[in-house]
Amino acid sequence: MTPIKTDILVIGAGSGGLSVAAGASQMGADVTLLEGHRMGGDCLNFGCVPSKALLASAKQAYGQGHGARFGVADVAPQVDYAAAKDHVHDVIAQITPMDSQERFEGFGVRVIREYGTFISPTEVRAGDQVISARRVVIATGSSPLVPPIPGLDKVPYETNETLFDLREKPEHLLIIGGGPIGMEMAQAHVRLGCKVTVIEGMKALGKDDPEAAAVVLDALRGEGVEIAEDALVSEVAGQAGAITVSTQDGRSFVGTHLLLAVGRKSNMDRLNLEAAGVDVTRTGIKVDDSLRTTNKKIYAIGDVAGGLQFTHVAGYHAGVIIRSALFGLPSKAKTGHIPWATYTDPELAQVGLTEMQARTQYSTRLEVVRFDYHHNDRAIAERKTTGFIKVMVVKGRPVGVTIVGHQAGELINLWSLALANNLKMSQVAAMVSPYPTIGEVNKRAAGAYFSPRLFENQAVKRVVGFVQKWIP
Numbered sequence: 001m002t003p004i005k006t007d008i009l010v011i012g013a014g015s016g017g018l019s020v021a022a023g024a025s026q027m028g029a030d031v032t033l034l035e036g037h038r039m040g041g042d043c044l045n046f047g048c049v050p051s052k053a054l055l056a057s058a059k060q061a062y063g064q065g066h067g068a069r070f071g072v073a074d075v076a077p078q079v080d081y082a083a084a085k086d087h088v089h090d091v092i093a094q095i096t097p098m099d100s101q102e103r104f105e106g107f108g109v110r111v112i113r114e115y116g117t118f119i120s121p122t123e124v125r126a127g128d129q130v131i132s133a134r135r136v137v138i139a140t141g142s143s144p145l146v147p148p149i150p151g152l153d154k155v156p157y158e159t160n161e162t163l164f165d166l167r168e169k170p171e172h173l174l175i176i177g178g179g180p181i182g183m184e185m186a187q188a189h190v191r192l193g194c195k196v197t198v199i200e201g202m203k204a205l206g207k208d209d210p211e212a213a214a215v216v217l218d219a220l221r222g223e224g225v226e227i228a229e230d231a232l233v234s235e236v237a238g239q240a241g242a243i244t245v246s247t248q249d250g251r252s253f254v255g256t257h258l259l260l261a262v263g264r265k266s267n268m269d270r271l272n273l274e275a276a277g278v279d280v281t282r283t284g285i286k287v288d289d290s291l292r293t294t295n296k297k298i299y300a301i302g303d304v305a306g307g308l309q310f311t312h313v314a315g316y317h318a319g320v321i322i323r324s325a326l327f328g329l330p331s332k333a334k335t336g337h338i339p340w341a342t343y344t345d346p347e348l349a350q351v352g353l354t355e356m357q358a359r360t361q362y363s364t365r366l367e368v369v370r371f372d373y374h375h376n377d378r379a380i381a382e383r384k385t386t387g388f389i390k391v392m393v394v395k396g397r398p399v400g401v402t403i404v405g406h407q408a409g410e411l412i413n414l415w416s417l418a419l420a421n422n423l424k425m426s427q428v429a430a431m432v433s434p435y436p437t438i439g440e441v442n443k444r445a446a447g448a449y450f451s452p453r454l455f456e457n458q459a460v461k462r463v464v465g466f467v468q469k470w471i472p
């Protein structure tokens with residue numbers, strides 16, 4: 001077969017790869033895209049989309065059982081778990097056309113549905129095709145990490161790649177791993193009527209601000225999720241319907257189903273990176289600030305680059321490398337303005353530094369301002385008063401924001417804008433928010449920065465006193 005010559009070869013049609021392919025082809029580059037599995041990658045098929053869709057089913061179920069305080073009688077929700085999964089797959093199906101082979105071919109992208117393997121620093125084999133490219137973008141994503149726990153090879157377990165196809169409702173779901181994926185799935189399942197136990201080796205939601213994480217964990221415990229922390233798993237035993245997870249400190253947990261949510265492993269095995277002269281680290285492909293690998297003609301973006309593993313990061317990376325690969329312009333990936341959110345109820349969102357990180361970095365120069373949801377009128381009306389925002393401020397500019405509460409994932413957008421553009425607190429405070437919105441929480445937090453400066457400042461009081469006395 002004649003070798004294909006292309007400007008940009010993209011390996012992996014997930015969030016990152018598709019963004020590069022769409023952008024580069026629409027700007028006139030000849031683009032070839034390889035995908036060995038499903039178009040759309042993890043986010044569409046096994047990640048963000050199905051998890052948020054299942055949480056939406058769970059929210060409906062929860063609402064039915066908690067209407068009385070709004071004057072609407074509580075009813076025990078009749079959950080059809082298989083139908084909830086139908087809903088999940090319907091949502092995926094609605095979004096699938098956006099990521100489809102046909103749509104990308106419509107942009108002029110050459111789509112090859114094969115896994116890619118390097119055979120030289122500039123050539124990749126995909127099926128029986130050999131492709132040589134001016135620039136290669138590796139966007140192969142990540143897979144669920146399966147740790148070497150004794151007994152795991154003999155016990156059936158789910159990962160994010162199988163869970164959304166499971167149609168029988170787990171009576172008691174054991175989840176190993178208390179990170180964002182584990183906690184989202186814990187709440188989804190407890191609300192859908194399953195018993196849920198989370199077994200976490202360290203602290204649940206341990207990468208987040210501990211005070212904010214505690215709010216989420218309290219809420220989940222309040223809904224009946226059992227969360228065992230400092231529970232390092234030593235062994236798994238049993239069979240379908242009766243699985244025992246034992247921990248090093250002698251605890252054991254028995255459930256009907258097991259979900260592994262202990263982290264991610266970068267997808268590098270199939271790539272034969274040695275042939276390309278691409279080095280790897282413990283977490284993924286080694287890249288510099290501009291996302292170039294140790295072979296300067298090859299970039300790595302998204303989860304496989306081993307940094308922050310989110311869809312919006314993969315999309316952001318795509319923009320960074322398009323600038324460099326297409327226009328030859330210097331372009332660097334930054335992390336300080338990247339937000340993330342965990343979509344439990346309440347939600348937990350973060351951008352920039354946490355309070356602890358900011359204290360270490362800025363010490364006494366740091367001011368932390370906060371505002372609690374229970375002072376927000378819309379939150380009161382919706383009975384969603386649990387939560388707070390805290391803003392870490394240095395010299396009048398936010399350097400980090402933590403929000404836990406209703407719609408925290410939406411509220412963080414404003415602070416992402418502020419951090420990305422190095423805005424001042426005064427610019428956020430100048431914004432007028434419609435009343436009554438949850439979004440007023442943001443403005444009030446900015447206001448909290450200025451209140452002591454205005455209301456507790458003797459000089460301000462003297463000026464006002466003078467003006468009132470002497471100016472007609």
Ligand SMILES: Cc1cc2nc3c(=O)[nH]c(=O)nc-3n(C[C@H](O)[C@H](O)[C@H](O)COP(=O)(O)OP(=O)(O)OC[C@H]3O[C@@H](n4cnc5c(N)ncnc54)[C@H](O)[C@@H]3O)c2cc1C
Binds near residue numbers: 013046141
């Ligand atoms: C349960 C779950 C929930 C999540 N929720 C969120 C969320 O709410 N928000 C968020 O921002 N992120 C979320 N994520 C993370 C998000 O899914 C990933 O960060 C994102 O998909 C990474 O995009 P990517 O382009 O790097 O990789 P992917 O989207 O995984 O795409 C990689 C693609 O490459 C293909 N591939 C692999 N090797 C090869 C090869 N050699 N040749 C050809 N093709 C190959 C794979 O088949 C895959 O389709 C979630 C993840 C999980 C697991």
